[in-house]
Amino acid sequence: MTETSNRGLPITIQGVTKTYGAVHALDAVDLSVESGEFLTLLGPSGSGKTTLLMTLAGFTRPDRGSLLFGEEEMIRMPPHKRDLGMVFQNYALFPHMTVSENVAYPLKIRRRPKEEIDQRVEKALETVQLGGYGERRIGQLSGGQKQRVALARAIVFEPRILLMDEPLSALDKKLRDRMQIELRHLHDKLGMTTVYVTHDQREALTMSDRIAVINHGRVMQLGTPKQIYDRPANRFVADFIGESAFLPAQRDGGRILCAGRELLLEASPPDAGDLLVILRPERLQLLAEEAGDDMNSFSAKVDDVVYQGDSFLLYASLEDGTTLALRDVVRRDTLGALPRTGDKVLLGLHARDTVVIPAEEGEAA
Ligand code: ADP
Numbered sequence: 001m002t003e004t005s006n007r008g009l010p011i012t013i014q015g016v017t018k019t020y021g022a023v024h025a026l027d028a029v030d031l032s033v034e035s036g037e038f039l040t041l042l043g044p045s046g047s048g049k050t051t052l053l054m055t056l057a058g059f060t061r062p063d064r065g066s067l068l069f070g071e072e073e074m075i076r077m078p079p080h081k082r083d084l085g086m087v088f089q090n091y092a093l094f095p096h097m098t099v100s101e102n103v104a105y106p107l108k109i110r111r112r113p114k115e116e117i118d119q120r121v122e123k124a125l126e127t128v129q130l131g132g133y134g135e136r137r138i139g140q141l142s143g144g145q146k147q148r149v150a151l152a153r154a155i156v157f158e159p160r161i162l163l164m165d166e167p168l169s170a171l172d173k174k175l176r177d178r179m180q181i182e183l184r185h186l187h188d189k190l191g192m193t194t195v196y197v198t199h200d201q202r203e204a205l206t207m208s209d210r211i212a213v214i215n216h217g218r219v220m221q222l223g224t225p226k227q228i229y230d231r232p233a234n235r236f237v238a239d240f241i242g243e244s245a246f247l248p249a250q251r252d253g254g255r256i257l258c259a260g261r262e263l264l265l266e267a268s269p270p271d272a273g274d275l276l277v278i279l280r281p282e283r284l285q286l287l288a289e290e291a292g293d294d295m296n297s298f299s300a301k302v303d304d305v306v307y308q309g310d311s312f313l314l315y316a317s318l319e320d321g322t323t324l325a326l327r328d329v330v331r332r333d334t335l336g337a338l339p340r341t342g343d344k345v346l347l348g349l350h351a352r353d354t355v356v357i358p359a360e361e362g363e364a365a
């Protein structure tokens with residue numbers, strides 16, 4: 001790797017609380033970001049993502065709590081002394097300046113010599129693939145190019161922490177998909193600790209080392225994309241990331257009963273009262289006959305079958321009235337044999353794919 005890799009500062013957030021009147025924008029948030037990690041704050045609008053990022057940046061002073069960059073307490077440190085790179089959704093570029101002047105700005109206010117500024121600006125522009133664009137006016141750039149300028153300005157002074165708040169949400173989907181990969185590569189190359197905010201679950205899954213799922217100012221789950229997707233800790237996370245139906249389950253001694261039968265599980269269930277089983281469309285399968293002993297099965301009646309070319313969606317109702325969906329690929333040999341509305345079918349869910357969560361909204365996990 002480069003000589004600058006692995007230079008990101010770890011971040012430790014402890015008990016950070018911020019209220020606006022009756023609104024708990026942040027509710028005793030504890031969160032650690034490792035050195036050089038790409039961590040995403042993912043949550044719906046109003047969940048507290050921007051408030052947390054602004055607390056890191058120093059523009060919002062929390063009511064309580066501690067914030068460390070490395071070993072140093074930051075809570076009372078003014079924003080300009082925190083040495084952070086920041087990128088916002090709306091670019092926040094200076095429209096009357098050229099590309100180069102925009103990117104040079106953080107170095108100018110740090111009073112770096114002109115020679116060094118020129119050199120670093122050129123290098124930053126090349127890093128974001130805008131080499132040779134220095135003399136352009138901001139108004140002459142496309143949305144994607146403007147966002148690259150904002151990024152160059154954020155990294156030009158080689159900060160050890162980079163904060164980004166929905167930086168791609170103003171771009172069209174194709175460009176957004178490409179920029180997600182580009183940003184991730186840039187992060188890997190520069191090695192700074194990155195905290196990224198989005199409400200887009202796919203973006204979070206694509207880019208992150210770990211995701212903190214936020215709701216009502218609380219961390220609902222912290223984990224790798226795979227942990228968050230495959231093992232959601234509570235109903236909010238299971239609902240917000242991917243699609244799911246939920247089926248009630250009951251504890252019966254050491255066993256768990258669901259739809260009148262014992263539920264087969266590989267992971268141990270949460271230590272809670274009432275439980276829910278998560279049924280994801282892509283984890284369910286159509287069974288031709290009664291399941292083997294590593295598979296849970298559910299009798300259902302088909303409500304609808306939707307052919308989508310490469311795959312099909314089957315909507316069905318279980319005996320208790322729970323409705324769910326199943327998605328699978330269409331193969332030549334199964335095409336003619338797809339069930340029809342009104343058919344009785346048996347749906348399978350492998351024990352290793354069977355996830356049980358508390359029926360009540362969970363606390364941080
Ligand atoms: P997100 O970025 O996840 O959409 P925010 O952090 O912007 O959420 O907001 C979290 C909550 O705090 C919301 O209910 C929002 O209305 C409230 N809030 C944020 N900033 C202020 C403010 N300056 N004054 C009053 N309420 C605010």
Ligand code: MG
Binds near residue numbers: 049050051
């Ligand atoms: Mg926001």
